[in-house]
Amino acid sequence: MSCTEPLSSPTLPRMYEISADQARLDVPRIHEWLSTDAYWALGRPLAKQEAAIAGSLNFGAYHRETGEQHGYARVVTDRATFAWLCDVYVDRAARGRGLGTALVTAARDHLAPYGLRRIMLATADAHGVYAKLGFEPLAEPDKWMALGLQ
Template sequence: MEAVYDISTDPARLDVTRVHRWLSTDAYWAIGRSREAQERAIAGSLNFGAYQAGSGIQVAYARVVTDHATFAWLCDVYVDRSARGHGLGTALVEAVRDHLMPYGLRRILLATEDAHGVYEQAGFRPLDDPQRWMVFTKG
C-alpha cells in the first residue's frame, strides 16, 4: 500500500454523505439505495472507515452486521476509485477480520460478484456447501 491510511470504527468519523454517494451511484449491489436506508444501515451496523493519513478524508468503507457472538455479515465494502490499486481493499478487509477475531465468531460471510481476489488475500474462501444456504429476497 503506497499511501498510509487510518482505519477506524468510530462512527463520528464517517462521511455519511460520501458513503451514500459511493454506494447509491457506483456500487452494483446498492445502486439507488436511499439516504434514509443507508443511514439506518449505518446505525444498525459496525462500520469501518479508511481515512487518508494527514487529511482525514474518507477513502473507503465497510459495514458489518453481527451479533458479536456467533455470526457476521461483511457488506458494503467500497474503496474510492482514486484510492484503488494500492492494497487498501485488502487492508480494510483484514482490519475487519482482525477486529472480529476476539469475538470467536463461527463464521463471517460475504457476497461478491467481482472482488474474490481481495477477499481471498484476507483468508476468505468459497462456501464448502453452498447448496445448504438459502435466501429470501423481497420482490
C-alpha cells in the same frame, strides 16, 4: 479495543488509517459511493443507508493528512456467532494501493476476539481479493437459502 482507536492492518498504506469510530464516517460520501457506483446498492436511498450504518459495525479508511474518508466497510453482526461483511468500497481515486485489502483485514482482525463461527460475504467480481484474506467459497452451498424481499 475501543472503537475510537485507529485499527491496524499489516497491509495498510502509510498515508491511511482505519477506524471503527462511527462518528468519523462521512455518511453523505458513503451514500454517494454506494448509491451511484456500487452494483449491489445502486439507488439506495440516503435514509436506508443511514439505517444500515446505525445498525452495523462500520469501518472507515481515512487519509492521515487530510482526514478525508477514502474507503468504507460495514459488518452486520451479533458479536457472538456470525458476521456479514458488506458494502466494502474504496474511492475510485484511491484504488490500486491495497486500501481495500487493508480495510477488510482490519475488519476481520477486529472481529477475531468475538470468536465468531463464520464471517460471510457476497461478491460478483472480487473473489481473488477475498481469497487472499482467507475467505473461501461455501463448502456446502446447497444448505444455504435466502429470502429476497425486494
